[in-house]
Amino acid sequence: MDNFCLYCEIPVKEPVTWRGLFYSEPQFLCAxxxxxxxRIEGQRCSHCSRSLEQLPEELxxxxxxxDCFRWEEDPDWQGILQQNTSFFEYNDFLKDYLARYKYRGDYRLAKAFGPQLANHLKPLQYDHIIPIPLSEERHYERGFNQSAALLEEAxxxxxxxxxxxxSEKQSKKSRRDRLQQKQIFSLTSANLTGQSILLFDDIYTTGTTLRQAAKLLKEAGAETVTSLTLARG
Structure with a gap:
């Protein structure tokens, strides 16, 4: 039985296996x-999941x-975000894939990540999983929150x-400007005492957005804040 690749729309043939006679996991993308x-494989940064194998020694x-060394060296940010885990490199393919998903409104592309996210999250222990929110203006432009939609698929x-x-996109700012930027988030619940929080976003780029959110959550009493992202930019 064929279905069609969500991205390029060519037919995708489901492999015929003994397991498939009893259980079939849908194939959303062609080979x-x-x-x-x-996938990010091999040695990676213990804080942000960046591949260390591709980095020059001086970095x-x-x-x-x-980057993470500098974050942790700063007393204002040390220990705020315990760890980020990312699945994929933010390569040209994924840049185009996520741009089509987020900015051109191809909502169904989220389906491709649902099973992997669900499998990864199943054994994790946390009190809340929080998608990084969009501002009202960005939400109106896009029509949906891309991070929340990915979680719903899982x-x-x-x-x-x-x-x-x-606010202006973090990637357009210098590191100094990002560090000095005022808090862009606010809490709808003020007491998170002793709780474990998992933040979720589509891309980790500079780490500023996730750390700003984590800082607010820690100030509200959260014991630990970690994050999960699809891609490490």
């Missing part, structure tokens, strides 16, 4: 598009990348504990 999703500090109910004010 070629699956190859475009480059490493032991088991962490230089059959996970997110906690909407954060709201976000409108």
């Amino acid at each position: 070629e598009c699956q190859k475009g999703l480059q 490493k500090k032991g088991e962490v990348c230089r 059959q996970v109910t997110p906690s909407e504990l954060l709201s976000r004010s409108h």
